[in-house]
Amino acid sequence: MDMMRDVLDNQLVDRNQRKMGKVDGIVMELRNGEPPRLAYIEVGMTTLAKRLNPRWANWVAAILSKWGAKQSQPLRISWSKVRDVGIDVEVDVDAEATSALAYEKWLRDRIITKIPGGR
Template sequence: MDVIRDVLDNQLVDRNQRKMGKVDGIVIELRDNQPPRLAYLETGATTLARRLHPRLGRWIAAWQSKWGAKRSEPVRIPWSKIRDIGIDVEVDLDAEESPALAYEQWLRETVVKRIPGGR
């Protein structure tokens, strides 16, 4: 499997087929005298921005911690939670219980519910 080609930027879906963002990064663990190991998938605006430029990643992290969902670090999904890799990357998590949708929940609570008919 070509991990970059087959996994990076694919849609993440939880065990209930709920979309929970895209795979924005892949974390590889380097170990002494052993081959590298896929450790985590990362999702979040900070990781995506950091792929474009490190300074942009720092700026997005600062903006999110001040104005956003108070969560600037990316969400890490352990490789052991990956169920299937195809068009989508299916993970053995519940999207609503994971921090992957924190920004969506923050928007729902602070913006959408104040719009007439938004409840």
């Protein structure tokens, strides 16, 4: 499997087929005398910003914190929780029980509900 092609930037869905965002990062574990091991996939704006430019990650985290977002750190999902990799990356977690939807919830509570008809 080509991790960059098959996993990175693919849609992430939970056990209930609810979209959780895109896979923004892949975390490998380096071990002495053994091949690297895939440890986690990461989801979050700071991880995406870090891929573009490492200095942007701190800037994005600061902006998210200043605007009151509850989750500025990326969500890490253990590779052992990955069920299937195809068009979507399916994981054995519940999106509602994670911070994956924190930005959507923040946006809904702070902005969308203020728009007439947004409730």
